[in-house]
Amino acid sequence: MDLSDSTLLDIHRRMVRIRTFETEAGKLAEAGKIPGALHLYVGQEAIAAGVMSQLSNQDWITSTHRGHGHLIAKGGEFGPMFAELYGRATGYCKGKGGSMHISNMDLGMLGANGIVGAGPPIAVGAAFTLKYRESDNVTVTFFGDGASNEGSFHEAANMASLYKLPLLFVCENNGYGEYTPQESHQAILDVADRASGYGMPGVVVDGMDAIAVYESVHAAIARAKSGSGPTLLECKTYRFFDHVGVRGMGLAYRTDEELAEWQKRDPIHMFEARLQELGVLSADQAKAIHEEILSAVQRGIEFAESSPMPDPATLLEDVYA
């Protein structure tokens, strides 16, 4: 399919926004400025951007522990996102969620989630609401290869297909469930194979290629909106940083050669090369976009660092409605 220049540039911007945010967040974590654990999305940007460039705020998503990229691509702003990572009162969750629970209901983002596999059943509920209201919107649930071994995924897949819900199961297969390689945690090569057990199409997608992601998502959205039910898209990708934090090289559970091999297929580099080929974006223009986004990220960090801490008096607020 032919994507318009504006769509291509939109996808590019979403990817660069994620990469820049995550890279700077990683530095801040290493500097000890951000408390707790960060699961960074660097390497997987083509998936969030390829999906979210086709969603509106009325479409719902559920995310994972590696959720910043999903929220950024869904329209999350840097200031309240950094403020949440810093645990400040101005964060999207008023400092009560942090990295692993970052969310924004107004953007249709039903939260990052600290529990692997917890999102798909919630996404079934969100898609149920859309169908109940005869809405023309869709729900997308992101999960990993690791989560595809949780019973929750299987229950959700069965229910979504049974009820023909407008739902996309987007598996971000980065080859590792935490630190365990795929071949040691499941007996199949393609998570997409699991779709056939639930009567839905399963598609293997190059998750480093934003256009491939865009096209497969486009078809899955059309199927969902036609009332035919869900699709499982397995996007093959790779985590350039570690499971938690930044450190990429020199770790025992994977080889530096493997990482270097995947980095040759960096989704942003590949996409920028493609955009140059197509005459949509020059190298200088790309550089200017990176710089513009970096300064927006820096403003977001300044916003977070100058924001007030939560008032301890708010501790018990929002336990109940």
Next chain:
Amino acid sequence: MKAQTDTPGRETTYIGAVSEAVRSILIEQDEAFVAGEDVAGAGGVFGSFRGLLDEFGDRRIVDTPISEEGIVGLGVGAAATGLRPIIDIMFMDFMGECMDEIANQMAKMRYMFGGSATLPITVLTMSGGGINMAAQHSQSLEAWICHLPGLKVVAPSTPYDTKGLIISAARDNNPVFVVMNKLSLRNRGPVPEEPYEVPIGSANVVREGTDVTVVTYSRMVGEAEKAAETLAGEEISAEVIDLRSLQPLDTESILESVRKTNRAVVVHEAVRFGGLGGEIASQIQEHAFDYLDAPVTRVGAPFSPVPFSPVLEQAYLPNAIKIASEVRELFS
């Protein structure tokens, strides 16, 4: 607070009260729907939803696969996005299959999101033994869910309270578990035809007394009343409090009674160790120590799975005899 139960002439069963409450909510709220195993075609294995499929259709009465985690997740996601789900977990023993969606999602989503999500979910479930269903279909696991900030838990003992508490639960904007009792399903009692609320968080003094307070809920209310009757013949005047709501707990009503009677026994069908009785006894001692003439004691099931054999099960379950005996100890 004494409930208004004096509508003349009209009675229904405990399970009939469930149906009436759910039906009235479905009429009242377009966003309300029922989802669970066997709720539609079969009308619920206990008959809770009989007739609702014909009246409301399969858009609003939804049979699910046997997938408790999926069912509760459906409730969480649907509630967060604007519906008002009524979720049926047939036996509360099955919470083991869906505890992540209950404990880590439903209970916490609002707080984790800084108050931006609202989860008006009603979960209907059945507890208790006495019908020879053995260890995995007879438990009273309310302590599990009362321990989770973000959830409310009610446990009605009468048809009147069952209808009123389900209606209150469904109108509440928080997740509320309605823990019902299997052995009480055919109990009859006065129930007004029109919808009404029994407030969540409000206990009911079902029998007034002056010498000892028996604090209890669900089916043990009836056993406590029988025990009180026996004790009255021995010149011990027992006050019986039906908590009705376990989370939040009406601590003030308990304390008010204990300050009058100076003695308390907490009774539940759940296993005694780690049960709600410990929490309630502790609160009484923290807030009314100077009023106590005896230690606060507890009656609950022994530290054992629920046995199958009717003989063993009867030996296991708390009852009026055990309650009366525990009360007498306070006066010996």
